Amino acid sequence: MLAKRIIPCLDVDKGRVVKGKKFQNIQDVADPVELAKRYNEAGADELVFYDITASNEERDIFLDVVENVAKEIAIPFTVGGGIRTVDDIHKVLRSGADKVSINSAAVQNPEIIKEAALKFGSQCIVLSIDAKEVAANNWLVYINGGRKNTGIDAIEWAKRGENLGAGEIVINAIDADGEKNGYNIALTKAIADAVNIPIVASGGAGTIQHFADVLTEGAADAALAASVFHYEEISIPELKNYLESEAITVRSEIEWK
Amino acid sequence: MxxxxxxxAGNIKSLQFALDKLKLESELTTDPQFIRDAKSIILPGVGAFKDAMDxxxxLDLVSVLKQEISxxxxILGICLGMQLFYEQGFEDGSWEGLGFLKGSVNRITDSVKVPHMGWNTLTQHQDSSLLHNLTDNPSVYFVHSYAVxxxxxxxTLVASAQYGGTIPAIVKKGNIVGMQFHPEKSGKTGIQLLKNYGGLIS
Structure with a gap:
C-alpha cells in the first residue's frame, strides 16, 4: 500500500537552515547537509529545501548545497524558492534534486508549469501555494513569501495548476505557519477534494496528533513540518509509530547509513 | 564500468552517487563506443516517452542498445528507462518503444491519484537474486503516471506494487532488468536492489 509521507522542510538562507515564525524573526539553526543526513537516518520519507529569501532578493539557488545533499542521502528531495525559469529548474535537477517547487513564478507566469512539465515530466513539478483565509472557507493565494495578496482563489489555482501539468501540490496555510496549533484541515481537504494529484499539507504542526489529523481528516498524502523536527520536539520514529497505531500506513523501515 | x-535533463546524479557508494564504477555517456565497451548499461528515466525515444x-543510440542487448x-532500465524497453507507449499519443519486452505503457487509472508518488510496498512474484537480502515488506519510492x-x-514479473491495480515494479528477462521505482531514492532497500543488480554484472 502507498504510504503517507512525512517530510521535514528545511528553509535555507545563505546556505544555512533557518526557521521563522510567520516568515519573521528568522533564527539560524543548522547546516542543511547535516540536518538532511540526520533526517534520512531517522526515517524521513522525503525532504524539502526552500531558499526562503530567493523570491525577494533574487538570489540563485544554492546548487552546491543541493549537490552535497544528493551525495549524502538516498531519499527524494524537492528544491524551491526563487525558481523562475526552465533553466533554473534544469540546473536544480541536474544538481541532484528530484522535484522542483514553484510558487511566486507560477502565479506571475503560469505557463512555466506547462513548459516545465512537458520538458521534465509532471512528476518533478510541484506547485507550492501559500494561502490565507480572508473569509470563512475562502482562501486567497499570497506570493513573495506571504507578503503579497494576489486575489486569486486558492482552490481555483490548485485546479489550474493540475491542468497545467503540476504533479503535486504543497498547500501552506500562512495563518497556521509557525503557530503549532495544527494544520489547516479545511483548506487541505478543500484542495485535496478539488484535484487528483498528491497533496502535501504544510504549516502548523505542533503535536503528533496534528499529523494524524491532516493525513486522515485533511485527506493529505503527506505532511510537511520544520521546527518540530529541527528542535527535536517530535522525533520521526515516534511520530511514525503513533501514525501506525492509528492505522495510517507509513514506511517504517530504518534508513540506510 | x-x-x-x-x-x-532529469536527476541522474543521485543514481551515480548511489553506485559510487556501492563501488560500482559508472560514467554518464552518450558515446556508442563507450557503451559497447561497458560491462553493463543503465537507462535512467527522464521526461516523457516520446521525448526520450526521440x-x-x-543520439543514434537505438541500434547500439539493440545490438548490445541481443x-x-x-541492462537496467529505471522508471521511464524501463518503460522504453516495451513495444509501445501511450503517453500523449502512441509511440514505438525499444521493443525488448512484450507489452505496452499505459496511463494509471484515474480512480487513484496520478502520479503514483511515494513509498509503496513490493510483492514478490518469483524467486530472484534481485530480491536477496531485503527486509520484509520492502518499500520503494515510485513517481510515475504511466505503467507497464x-x-x-x-x-518476466519479479515484483509488483498495488496502486489502482497491479503495477509491475521489477521485471527481468535474461539480461534485461527493469525497475519502475527509483532504487537510488529508495533508501536502504533501493541500495540493496542496486547491489543485487551489481551482483548480476560482476
Whole structure:
C-alpha cells in the first residue's frame, strides 16, 4: 500500500537552515547537509529545501548545497524558492534534486508549469501555494513569501495548476505557519477534494496528533513540518509509530547509513 | 564500468552517487563506443516517452542498445528507462518503444491519484537474486503516471506494487532488468536492489 509521507522542510538562507515564525524573526539553526543526513537516518520519507529569501532578493539557488545533499542521502528531495525559469529548474535537477517547487513564478507566469512539465515530466513539478483565509472557507493565494495578496482563489489555482501539468501540490496555510496549533484541515481537504494529484499539507504542526489529523481528516498524502523536527520536539520514529497505531500506513523501515 | 545513458535533463546524479557508494564504477555517456565497451548499461528515466525515444534516436543510440542487448549485455532500465524497453507507449499519443519486452505503457487509472508518488510496498512474484537480502515488506519510492501493461510475459514479473491495480515494479528477462521505482531514492532497500543488480554484472 502507498504510504503517507512525512517530510521535514528545511528553509535555507545563505546556505544555512533557518526557521521563522510567520516568515519573521528568522533564527539560524543548522547546516542543511547535516540536518538532511540526520533526517534520512531517522526515517524521513522525503525532504524539502526552500531558499526562503530567493523570491525577494533574487538570489540563485544554492546548487552546491543541493549537490552535497544528493551525495549524502538516498531519499527524494524537492528544491524551491526563487525558481523562475526552465533553466533554473534544469540546473536544480541536474544538481541532484528530484522535484522542483514553484510558487511566486507560477502565479506571475503560469505557463512555466506547462513548459516545465512537458520538458521534465509532471512528476518533478510541484506547485507550492501559500494561502490565507480572508473569509470563512475562502482562501486567497499570497506570493513573495506571504507578503503579497494576489486575489486569486486558492482552490481555483490548485485546479489550474493540475491542468497545467503540476504533479503535486504543497498547500501552506500562512495563518497556521509557525503557530503549532495544527494544520489547516479545511483548506487541505478543500484542495485535496478539488484535484487528483498528491497533496502535501504544510504549516502548523505542533503535536503528533496534528499529523494524524491532516493525513486522515485533511485527506493529505503527506505532511510537511520544520521546527518540530529541527528542535527535536517530535522525533520521526515516534511520530511514525503513533501514525501506525492509528492505522495510517507509513514506511517504517530504518534508513540506510 | 557501467555506462549510464545521459540522454535527458532529469536527476541522474543521485543514481551515480548511489553506485559510487556501492563501488560500482559508472560514467554518464552518450558515446556508442563507450557503451559497447561497458560491462553493463543503465537507462535512467527522464521526461516523457516520446521525448526520450526521440533523444535516443537523435543520439543514434537505438541500434547500439539493440545490438548490445541481443549480444547479452546486462541492462537496467529505471522508471521511464524501463518503460522504453516495451513495444509501445501511450503517453500523449502512441509511440514505438525499444521493443525488448512484450507489452505496452499505459496511463494509471484515474480512480487513484496520478502520479503514483511515494513509498509503496513490493510483492514478490518469483524467486530472484534481485530480491536477496531485503527486509520484509520492502518499500520503494515510485513517481510515475504511466505503467507497464498489455500483453506482458507473465514470467518476466519479479515484483509488483498495488496502486489502482497491479503495477509491475521489477521485471527481468535474461539480461534485461527493469525497475519502475527509483532504487537510488529508495533508501536502504533501493541500495540493496542496486547491489543485487551489481551482483548480476560482476
Amino acid at each position: 557501467i555506462a549510464i545513458i545521459d540522454y535527458g 533523444a535516443l534516436n537523435e 549480444a547479452g549485455k546486462p 501493461g498489455g500483453n506482458l510475459e507473465k514470467d
